[in-house]
Amino acid sequence: MLITDATLPDGRTRDVRIEGETIAEIGELLSTTAEERSIDASGKRLMPGMIDVHVHFRQPGYSHKETWASGSKSAAAGGVTTVVDQPNTDPPTIDGERFDHKSELAADSLVDFGINGGVTDEWQPEELFARPLFALGEVFLADSTGNMGIDADLFADAVSRASERDVTVTVHAEDARRFNESARERDDADAWSAYRTPQAEIDAVRRACTVANDHDARIHVAHTSTPEAIDIAADAGMTCEVTPHHLFLSRNDLPELGTFGRMNPPLRRENRRRKVFERVADGTVDMIATDHAPHTREEKDASIWEAPSGVPGVETALPLLLNEAREGNLSYERIRDLTAANPAAVFGLSNKGRIEAGFDADLVLVDPDDPRPIRGEETHTNCDWTPFEGMDAVFPELTTVRGTVVYENRHEELFGEPVGENVRSA
Ligand SMILES: NC(=O)N[C@@H](CC(=O)O)C(=O)O
Ligand SMILES: [Zn+2]
Numbered sequence: 001m002l003i004t005d006a007t008l009p010d011g012r013t014r015d016v017r018i019e020g021e022t023i024a025e026i027g028e029l030l031s032t033t034a035e036e037r038s039i040d041a042s043g044k045r046l047m048p049g050m051i052d053v054h055v056h057f058r059q060p061g062y063s064h065k066e067t068w069a070s071g072s073k074s075a076a077a078g079g080v081t082t083v084v085d086q087p088n089t090d091p092p093t094i095d096g097e098r099f100d101h102k103s104e105l106a107a108d109s110l111v112d113f114g115i116n117g118g119v120t121d122e123w124q125p126e127e128l129f130a131r132p133l134f135a136l137g138e139v140f141l142a143d144s145t146g147n148m149g150i151d152a153d154l155f156a157d158a159v160s161r162a163s164e165r166d167v168t169v170t171v172h173a174e175d176a177r178r179f180n181e182s183a184r185e186r187d188d189a190d191a192w193s194a195y196r197t198p199q200a201e202i203d204a205v206r207r208a209c210t211v212a213n214d215h216d217a218r219i220h221v222a223h224t225s226t227p228e229a230i231d232i233a234a235d236a237g238m239t240c241e242v243t244p245h246h247l248f249l250s251r252n253d254l255p256e257l258g259t260f261g262r263m264n265p266p267l268r269r270e271n272r273r274r275k276v277f278e279r280v281a282d283g284t285v286d287m288i289a290t291d292h293a294p295h296t297r298e299e300k301d302a303s304i305w306e307a308p309s310g311v312p313g314v315e316t317a318l319p320l321l322l323n324e325a326r327e328g329n330l331s332y333e334r335i336r337d338l339t340a341a342n343p344a345a346v347f348g349l350s351n352k353g354r355i356e357a358g359f360d361a362d363l364v365l366v367d368p369d370d371p372r373p374i375r376g377e378e379t380h381t382n383c384d385w386t387p388f389e390g391m392d393a394v395f396p397e398l399t400t401v402r403g404t405v406v407y408e409n410r411h412e413e414l415f416g417e418p419v420g421e422n423v424r425s426a
């Protein structure tokens with residue numbers, strides 16, 4: 001395939017040739033061969049596919065919420081070419097057999113994937129470390145969906161074992177001792193944000209970073225929602241991610257969202273959201289990861305204390321960021337770093353995350369000046385709603401995974417074959 005006249009993240013206009021699974025050549029005025037498909041990308045932006053290191057594709061156990069097939073279609077339609085699945089499935093991914101079972105299910109994936117291993121009292125670290133494991137995590141320092149919260153001793157033990165193997169530990173950092181019990185008396189949607197306080201995250205991130213440094217280990221802090229926690233992680237030499245919902249939504253949106261805005265950690269006040277955005281824009285935050293956590297409408301339609309936590313996001317993350325570029329609030333290079341180059345560097349995916357000769361041809365082509373409003377029912381996840389309903393976004397026209405077209409939307413939407421592979425198995 002030859003993509004001609006594409007504008008790259010750094011602003012250069014180039015032709016990009018894909019041969020087999022890789023980017024073969026980047027140049028000017030490359031001539032197309034007879035058997036090669038040629039795509040005119042003049043006026044279009046070509047981005048490296050997003051590497052989303054935090055999704056919940058729900059298999060095994062909750063395939064009514066999502067499957068590898070539906071989740072990866074949603075990913076492909078949103079320009080995500082690699083996903084990393086978290087372990088709070090049923091059964092949880094905490095031993096070798098369960099890891100192997102999830103690997104078989106992931107054969108349905110249209111996009112490349114990593115599989116994380118979880119930590120509970122019953123986990124089998126040696127079995128997990130013998131598998132093509134992406135990372136440990138998300139390790140829950142407080143209960144979230146799946147009730148996999150663990151205590152400080154088990155966390156320290158897991159960090160020390162991971163450090164010996166040079167494996168990163170992705171941490172869900174909230175400290176339940178800092179939750180505000182008095183918020184329990186309320187029943188409005190904002191009560192969840194009042195209950196799971198900023199301080200619960202800040203304290204847990206500080207403690208997790210100390211444990212990591214004590215063991216000469218590396219942690220990656222999942223879904224940081226406060227500027228304070230981001231700064232603590234950065235100062236400790238650790239990495240962190242921010243979700244699209246903590247970047248684009250705040251407690252101001254809860255009257256409208258209701259329980260559809262309940263997630264862990266919860267939405268914060270507008271003032272904190274703005275400071276989180278600044279840290280995303282200035283590079284303090286390493287990456288955007290979606291924490292795509294689908295639940296059905298029926299499940300979400302409950303009281304604020306009964307509804308499950310989590311929102312979908314894998315299909316809308318890159319499109320929302322590209323709309324920020326269109327509006328001049330983020331550069332395309334920053335978006336490349338946040339969604340592709342940095343996650344690849346942090347997690348050691350040396351063939352991914354950049355548009356350079358020799359790299360995997362994981363590519364996304366968009367018309368940068370053609371936004372459309374996000375509609376939950378048009379997304380491809382099993383959960384047909386979105387917390388970003390009506391917001392402008394720039395969706396892909398074409399997504400390739402190692403040279404195979406997995407999504408195309410010119411006149412109609414077309415999906416490719418499940419070509420996804422485990423990024424640690426190669
Ligand atoms: N973020 C959430 O609110 N929910 C996630 C779990 C998690 O990431 O904590 C889920 O799996 O539903
Ligand atoms: Zn979490």
Ligand SMILES: [Zn+2]
Nearest residue numbers: 054086138291
């Ligand atoms: Zn999660």
